[in-house]
Amino acid sequence: MTSFREMRFDDLFKINSLVFDAHTEVYSLTFFVKHFLEFPGLTQIAEAPGPVRRGMGYIFGYLDKHNKEPHGHVASLTVSDEYRRLGLATALMDYFFLISDLKGASFVNLYMRSSNHAAYQLYCSLGYAHCRTMLDYYPDHPEPENAYEMRKYIPRSMEVR
Numbered sequence: 001m002t003s004f005r006e007m008r009f010d011d012l013f014k015i016n017s018l019v020f021d022a023h024t025e026v027y028s029l030t031f032f033v034k035h036f037l038e039f040p041g042l043t044q045i046a047e048a049p050g051p052v053r054r055g056m057g058y059i060f061g062y063l064d065k066h067n068k069e070p071h072g073h074v075a076s077l078t079v080s081d082e083y084r085r086l087g088l089a090t091a092l093m094d095y096f097f098l099i100s101d102l103k104g105a106s107f108v109n110l111y112m113r114s115s116n117h118a119a120y121q122l123y124c125s126l127g128y129a130h131c132r133t134m135l136d137y138y139p140d141h142p143e144p145e146n147a148y149e150m151r152k153y154i155p156r157s158m159e160v161r
Contacts, residue, residue: 004091007043007058009036015045015055035060035075042072044095046079046088056083059092063103072100074110093126100154107153113138114146128152 012032035043039062046056057079064071074096079088100108112119114133128150137147 001049002056002086002088003047003049003053004044004095005047006041007036007045007060009033011045011055011058015058031075032060035062039063042096042099044092046083046092048083056080057088057092059096061096061100061108063100063105069106070104072096072103072105072108074108077110089122090126093123097152097154105154106156107151109149109151111137111147111149114148120148120150123150126152 012029042061042063043059045058048054048056058076059074060076061072061074064073074093077089077092079092097108108128109131110123110128111134112123120130129152131149131151134147134149136144138145
C-alpha cells in the first residue's frame, strides 16, 4: 500500500529518478534544502510498498505571506511515469491545499508549462483555473516556453457584523 509522509533531508538523495523526469523542472539541492528549513510541513512524499520504500512522487511548496493575499505556492510536483494515473498527484495536491488552508492562505497557485496538456487537465479537474500566461517563463533553448499560472481559491465563510 502506498504511504504518504513528510519528506526528510535524506529523501533528497533518493528522488533523483523523479527529479530528472522529462516533465519535472530541475532545481538545485540548495532549493530543496531551503524549503525544508523555511517551510516545514509543506512537503510530502509518496512511497511504494516494500522494503526499499521507493519514491513514487513528491510535492514541495511554500507559503507566501509577503503579498496582499497570503497564498500557498506549489513549487514542484512530480509523479514517476510508472505510477501516473493512480491518483498520487491528486492526493499530493489535496494535501498541500489542506495545509495551505490551515496556515491561513487565501488560495493556492502554481506555474506550469503551457505545453503540458496532461498537467493542465489534472489541475482543471482539481478546481484550478488558468489565471494568467507568463511569456517566456521557462528559458529553454532554442525557444523559451510560456507558463500558465493556475490558481484555486480557498473558500472562507463570510462574517456578518
